[in-house]
Amino acid sequence: MPLDLFTVGDPIADTKAPMDVPIGERWSTRRFRARLVNPANRRKLTVIVVGTGLAGGSAAATLGEAGYKVKNFWFHDSPRRAHSVAAQGGINAAKNYRNDGDSVHRLFYDTVKGGDFRSRENNVHRLAEVSVNIIDQCVAQGVPFAREYGGLLDNRSFGGAQVSRTFYARGQTGQQLLYGAYQALERQMAAGTVEQFARHEMLDLIVIDGRARGIVARNLITGEVSTHFADAVVLATGGYSNVFYLSTNAKGSNATAIWRAHKRGAYFANPCYTQIHPTCIPVKGDYQSKLTLMSESLRNDGRVWVPKERGDTRDPRDIPEGERDYYLERIYPAFGNLVPRDIASRQAKNVCDEGRGVGPGGLGVYLDFGDAMKRLGRPAIEAKYGNLFDMYAQITGEDPYETPMRIYPAVHYTMGGLWVDYDLQSTIPGMFVIGEANFSDHGANRLGASALMQGLADGYFVLPNTINDYLADGPFEKVDDSHPAVAEALQEVQGRVQKLLSINGNRTPASFHRELGRLMWDLCGMERSEESLRKALDRIPEIRQEFWTNLKVSGDENTINPTLEHAGRVADFIELAELMCVDALHRAESCGGHFRAESQTPEGEALRDDENFAYVAAWEWTPEGAPPVLHREALEYEYVHLAQRSYK
Amino acid sequence: MTATREGATFASGTATDPAMAPHNMTLTLRIWRQRGPADKGRMVTYQVEDISPDMSFLEMLDVLNEKLILAGDDPVVFDHDCREGICGSCGLMINGTAHGRGTSGGPTTTCQLHMRKFKDGDTIDIEPWRATAFPVIKDLSVDRSALDRIIQSGGYISAPTGTAPEAHSILVPKKDSDAAFDAATCIGCGACVAACPNASSMLFTAAKVSHLGLLPQGQPERNERVVNMVAQQDREGFGGCTNIGECSAACPKGISMENISRLNHDLLGALRAGARPKS
Numbered sequence: 001m002p003l004d005l006f007t008v009g010d011p012i013a014d015t016k017a018p019m020d021v022p023i024g025e026r027w028s029t030r031r032f033r034a035r036l037v038n039p040a041n042r043r044k045l046t047v048i049v050v051g052t053g054l055a056g057g058s059a060a061a062t063l064g065e066a067g068y069k070v071k072n073f074w075f076h077d078s079p080r081r082a083h084s085v086a087a088q089g090g091i092n093a094a095k096n097y098r099n100d101g102d103s104v105h106r107l108f109y110d111t112v113k114g115g116d117f118r119s120r121e122n123n124v125h126r127l128a129e130v131s132v133n134i135i136d137q138c139v140a141q142g143v144p145f146a147r148e149y150g151g152l153l154d155n156r157s158f159g160g161a162q163v164s165r166t167f168y169a170r171g172q173t174g175q176q177l178l179y180g181a182y183q184a185l186e187r188q189m190a191a192g193t194v195e196q197f198a199r200h201e202m203l204d205l206i207v208i209d210g211r212a213r214g215i216v217a218r219n220l221i222t223g224e225v226s227t228h229f230a231d232a233v234v235l236a237t238g239g240y241s242n243v244f245y246l247s248t249n250a251k252g253s254n255a256t257a258i259w260r261a262h263k264r265g266a267y268f269a270n271p272c273y274t275q276i277h278p279t280c281i282p283v284k285g286d287y288q289s290k291l292t293l294m295s296e297s298l299r300n301d302g303r304v305w306v307p308k309e310r311g312d313t314r315d316p317r318d319i320p321e322g323e324r325d326y327y328l329e330r331i332y333p334a335f336g337n338l339v340p341r342d343i344a345s346r347q348a349k350n351v352c353d354e355g356r357g358v359g360p361g362g363l364g365v366y367l368d369f370g371d372a373m374k375r376l377g378r379p380a381i382e383a384k385y386g387n388l389f390d391m392y393a394q395i396t397g398e399d400p401y402e403t404p405m406r407i408y409p410a411v412h413y414t415m416g417g418l419w420v421d422y423d424l425q426s427t428i429p430g431m432f433v434i435g436e437a438n439f440s441d442h443g444a445n446r447l448g449a450s451a452l453m454q455g456l457a458d459g460y461f462v463l464p465n466t467i468n469d470y471l472a473d474g475p476f477e478k479v480d481d482s483h484p485a486v487a488e489a490l491q492e493v494q495g496r497v498q499k500l501l502s503i504n505g506n507r508t509p510a511s512f513h514r515e516l517g518r519l520m521w522d523l524c525g526m527e528r529s530e531e532s533l534r535k536a537l538d539r540i541p542e543i544r545q546e547f548w549t550n551l552k553v554s555g556d557e558n559t560i561n562p563t564l565e566h567a568g569r570v571a572d573f574i575e576l577a578e579l580m581c582v583d584a585l586h587r588a589e590s591c592g593g594h595f596r597a598e599s600q601t602p603e604g605e606a607l608r609d610d611e612n613f614a615y616v617a618a619w620e621w622t623p624e625g626a627p628p629v630l631h632r633e634a635l636e637y638e639y640v641h642l643a644q645r646s647y648k
Numbered sequence: 649m650t651a652t653r654e655g656a657t658f659a660s661g662t663a664t665d666p667a668m669a670p671h672n673m674t675l676t677l678r679i680w681r682q683r684g685p686a687d688k689g690r691m692v693t694y695q696v697e698d699i700s701p702d703m704s705f706l707e708m709l710d711v712l713n714e715k716l717i718l719a720g721d722d723p724v725v726f727d728h729d730c731r732e733g734i735c736g737s738c739g740l741m742i743n744g745t746a747h748g749r750g751t752s753g754g755p756t757t758t759c760q761l762h763m764r765k766f767k768d769g770d771t772i773d774i775e776p777w778r779a780t781a782f783p784v785i786k787d788l789s790v791d792r793s794a795l796d797r798i799i800q801s802g803g804y805i806s807a808p809t810g811t812a813p814e815a816h817s818i819l820v821p822k823k824d825s826d827a828a829f830d831a832a833t834c835i836g837c838g839a840c841v842a843a844c845p846n847a848s849s850m851l852f853t854a855a856k857v858s859h860l861g862l863l864p865q866g867q868p869e870r871n872e873r874v875v876n877m878v879a880q881q882d883r884e885g886f887g888g889c890t891n892i893g894e895c896s897a898a899c900p901k902g903i904s905m906e907n908i909s910r911l912n913h914d915l916l917g918a919l920r921a922g923a924r925p926k927s
């Protein structure tokens with residue numbers, strides 16, 4: 001690997017998981033060994049939680065209940081709007097209510113394998129253990145999960161799992177789980193244990209004497225930039241899919257909080273691991289502002305196809321059976337339309353690259369319910385997928401009961417994130433990272449219905465136990481604005497805001513964001529090669545340069561100014577994009593969501609290289625100009641044996 | 649392989665695509681502009697051209713804002729995030745109806761309203777939610793934190809983390825759980841308040857009272873919940889409910905008036921049982 005792009009530093013390792021006991025006892029052992037903070041002392045300790053999604057909302061509420069003084073920040077107007085609200089499909093838990101052979105061990109096994117052997121066994125095992133408590137907790141809060149006639153909870157099989165372990169609330173599981181956490185959080189706000197900072201954006205982390213001690217935040221309504229101090233800081237700010245501009249994430253989803261923390265010393269792990277979801281509504285035009293996911297469950301009954309001939313523009317209903325290519329069924333006879341997300345996405349790209357894509361721009365494939373309608377009848381299809389069909393019709397103006405849907409892959413989730421140890425603590429002592437913002441549990445590929453599980457596991461059950469061990473050393477020495485490190489961070493944030501407003505060039509933040517996104521999609525998207533990544537790495541610095549000299553932000557800094565907010569986020573996305581490409585380039589293997597063109601089997605399937613790449617890549621930021629430093633965390637598999645995935 | 653399709657990603661449905669061009673529209677927008685809470689505010693007229701029928705309403709506003717930014721003018725501020733009808737951030741009065749119901753032919757969220765519902769040459773009025781309890785922050789963005797404070801006053805079940813019993817120890821008849829779910833789908837957008845001639849938040853509050861009151865887990869706090877949430881609505885300055893039904897007609901999630909009957913029933917029961925709001 002070329003040394004100009006990065007340098008290699010010391011290996012890194014998790015030191016918190018107790019390796020002296022078997023895997024099934026590690027979490028209880030860690031809890032037992034972690035120090036406690038007595039209830040009287042908790043009132044003297046302040047914890048900042050940034051984010052109110054499933055991870056942040058559940059953590060803030062739980063820490064508040066435990067008696068800590070919590071300060072909770074988020075950029076939305078209400079905590080209930082965090083993007084977790086948009087999750088559709090469901091949440092996994094190893095309850096084995098169906099008596100179909102599920103168990104903590106099976107969920108653990110499936111998740112390690114699904115992550116293509118790039119996650120930590122210890123973390124995944126704990127996740128599977130805790131999954132059952134999550135369902136209990138949510139039911140107690142009144143989350144209206146789907147039920148059967150006997151009053152018991154219903155389950156479904158999701159994302160190709162062979163057992164039914166997914167709990168769901170129609171197509172709105174994320175919404176209902178989030179409202180459970182939100183209500184618990186509002187209860188703590190009423191009780192005065194959680195102080196709220198709505199419409200505040202975290203713009204920097206304050207590190208003093210090697211410990212995270214606070215944040216710099218901007219009030220998005222008044223523009224005021226202020227400092228906030230605490231004994232520990234928790235980041236729960238979600239994923240960074242919007243580096244691609246078009247994704248299924250909400251418009252405001254951003255990388256700013258984790259990126260600024262990275263620049264203050266937190267290692268960033270596996271930034272190139274991105275999940276591309278196969279069933280989204282295709283792009284319509286230049287003005288497109290985001291992409292909409294259609295639940296994966298559609299693949300249970302829909303058949304994916306494209307015309308056999310390239311450039312066939314006939315109405316799909318006029319194309320006879322013999323002239324259609326049901327390519328997933330053809331290539332993967334065993335799994336057919338239910339192959340995992342990364343495979344379904346890549347094959348859609350392949351057929352479109354061959355010129356057989358359908359719809360505007362040739363970037364789409366059909367998802368056809370014709371057979372299912374014949375077999376089950378329209379009422380059954382309506383009952384199962386009615387809300388999704390309506391959403392599709394509303395967005396595209398086409399009736400999916402009459403004509404096949406058109407779908408195309410879109411960026412959906414980022415497995416990469418800030419590096420954390422078993423306690424969910426980053427490389428900056430006192431800064432913890434939970435939910436999609438950390439890297440820990442999904443390896444190179446996340447299974448369906450497991451992000452909601454992880455967010456709530458982290459927030460309700462893991463962090464509130466592990467953070468005590470750190471806080472047991474507190475309260476730490478008082479700090480205020482007079483401390484040089486604080487003044488420096490404050491000045492830097494204010495300087496940046498001024499700078500963004502003063503460039504007065506000719507391009508809007510959205511225009512740069514679109515350009516960056518398209519570049520990342522084309523060159524660091526579903527398939528990456530050394531050539532494409534080098535091209536991206538040549539181009540990104542040029543975009544960065546132009547951004548800082550030709551940006552136009554109108555309006556001022558003392559009122560709500562979404563253009564200014566967007567500009568700051570795009571600036572961070574540009575820097576993150578560069579690190580993603582370096583990471584993707586250095587990982588010369590295919591694994592999970594990361595498909596390297598040079599690393600495939602003769603049949604064109606992903607080829608992992610365990611010999612050279614069975615590690616977590618944790619990147620250290622170095623001051624301007626110097627290349628990032630790679631720290632490797634070796635991954636060892638004691639319980640699940642390394643094997644290539646096969647879905648043929 | 650990558651190279652063959654490079655650049656194709658965004659090329660479609662634009663003015664450069666001849667197949668789409670003839671359908672594109674020119675529209676006149678009359679938009680409420682207000683610099684801040686102290687400003688009086690006024691309607692300002694803008695022209696937008698080349699609007700594709702496939703655009704969403706908010707994408708149309710993006711087009712306008714891009715132009716305003718480049719001209720050095722203040723872009724129009726409006727709230728939005730998920731743009732898929734679930735976060736409840738967006739909310740505009742469009743031609744006098746909440747979320748543009750009058751135009752779309754049925755309730756929807758503003759972000760799910762598409763431009764194919766409009767015609768070339770149309771004039772569209774765009775205003776913020778109007779209610780005493782929702783002060784304008786700027787332009788089309790209003791402060792809806794009053795809804796959060798209603799939830800704070802009792803819209804929860806007290807279940808501290810880690811104390812929950814095994815999930816299957818609580819059986820919930822499917823009928824009740826389905827009805828609770830229907831009520832729980834409220835996204836807190838505030839369209840019900842904006843649509844109501846009294847600017848009442850009754851539908852929002854009733855949705856939460858119903859969701860929790862229909863479940864066995866919600867029984868212990870049922871009386872206190874309803875009296876406190878209703879008292880909080882009054883404190884926030886929302887109007888009283890006179891059963892007009894505009895709220896439900898505008899609600900993008902189909903929250904029904906039945907929920908308000910349930911609230912009234914619960915409220916009466918709670919008062920009879922001696923429950924009184926916390927002061």
Ligand SMILES: Cc1cc2nc3c(=O)[nH]c(=O)nc-3n(C[C@H](O)[C@H](O)[C@H](O)COP(=O)(O)OP(=O)(O)OC[C@H]3O[C@@H](n4cnc5c(N)ncnc54)[C@H](O)[C@@H]3O)c2cc1C
Pocket residue numbers: 050051052053054055056073074075076079081082083084085086087088089090091173174200201202203236237238239248249250253254256257293412413434435436437448449450451452453455
């Ligand atoms: C369309 C869609 C469908 C999905 N479906 C499923 C599914 O069925 N099952 C599943 O398991 N997973 C699903 N996922 C993934 C899952 O929803 C997310 O990974 C998860 O909800 C993320 O939760 P979070 O708490 O980490 O972050 P989020 O919910 O994104 O919350 C982030 C929070 O941080 C705040 N924030 C962010 N940046 C800042 C900042 N700089 N300053 C202050 N505050 C900030 C925000 O205001 C927000 O409160 C889906 C995702 C999408 C996009």
Ligand code: SF4
Pocket residue numbers: 833834835836837838839840841851852855895898899900901902903
């Ligand atoms: S009841 Fe309907 S209109 Fe009112 S806030 Fe809820 S979703 Fe919006």
Ligand code: FES
Pocket residue numbers: 727728729730731732733734735736737738757758759760
């Ligand atoms: S933007 Fe989320 S509901 Fe409209």
